[in-house]
Amino acid sequence: MTTKVKKLDTFHVWTVGCQMNIADSQRVDVGLKKLGLNEEKDINNAGIVVLNTCVVRQSAEDKATGLLGKLSKHKKKNNTFICVTGCMVESTVKELKQRFPDVDLWAKPQDTSLIIENIADYLELSSDGCLENLIPDKSNFAEFVPIVQGCDKFCTFCVIPYRRGRETSKPIDQVVNEVTKLSENGALEVTLLGQNVDSYGHDLMPKKDLSDLMYAIHEIKKLLRIRFLTSHPNDMSLKLIETIRDLPKVCKFINLPFQAGSNRILANMRRGYTRDQFLRKVDQIRNLVPDTTLTTDLIVGFPGETEKDFADSMDILNKVKFDKVHVAAYSERKGTFAFRKIEDDIPKQEKRRRLNTVNELQEKIQLELNKKFLSKDYDVLVEGTIRNKIYGRSEGDKLVYLQNYDESYIGKMVKTKIIDVSGWSLTGAKL
């Protein structure tokens, strides 16, 4: 409970990176509001600033370090309290402290309690009652719910296991309670999050899995849609695929990263599967759930990737025809095996060329795939407006612009007829 609020009683939580960070920031936001602080939209005017960072890509890291430089100047003038959390925070922060001496608090990803307690202490407030149930009183209609933290896979290019640690799952009861509360507060859709969400529950006693969790939250009456992110091909079990097929509220949408099409590069990435095993997994999914929307993640320009290796990746794209590809040019991440042991030998321009080649191919594939939606009716959850256009998402996570709808439809599920398509979106009109 709040006992005293000082002049510094405004906060701003800045977030970059994945949905996990968005969900973590939301919980910090609720905790700070429980302390009695007010949200300040302009980061430059906030007394307390929390930066939730990402280092998966260099560009995300640069954004955070650039902002820290600016905030240091503000701190001198306004005495801003600066907290940095997220994946930039290493297990030892000695070096970070030397680089950024103006940061008041370094908190590991998801250490929400530490953040709230330290800010409470700084402001001489009591954090009693502010650390539990950090669910917003009013939910967005689509919410993210972290269910498993960390990753046990140790792909050679990825920094996540070093920053977020080993996999730790939330007990089923706790997730059910969170989702029930979100649903009571207005959420119609939840996305269950984990760096490797398919491995949920193996560390619980007794062991559980993602299917068990989906069956449990499927019972929540007002909830309409359940999504999950991100999958690993080796942990996408038959039971899970059958659950996606059998539970009506579970969206027929799977993001299944393949990362590279060449067996040599897959081995160097330590992904734990071959291209044929990946393709067999895709076949298994499509045989059991034929109308699934399938998206993927791909890295181009991994060290040593030859033209032939790149052609193998393009071949997978041509064979599978994903609905969307999140493609990234390889960049070294400090602390990873690849950073320590493998030379980043593909020139930047070449990585850019391969990235553009993937995007060009994908645009064509996506346009062809989207044409099948034309003149058909789909349920769309209306999310908001972009450049004065009302938009929403289909079950398969397609972006749908909606004609003849106004803002009163935001947060509602509407049936719409698809009247136009592009490679990136659909346009729907009222029936």
Ligand code: SF4
């Ligand atoms: S499975 Fe995903 S999160 Fe885990 S190490 Fe590999 S890329 Fe990183």
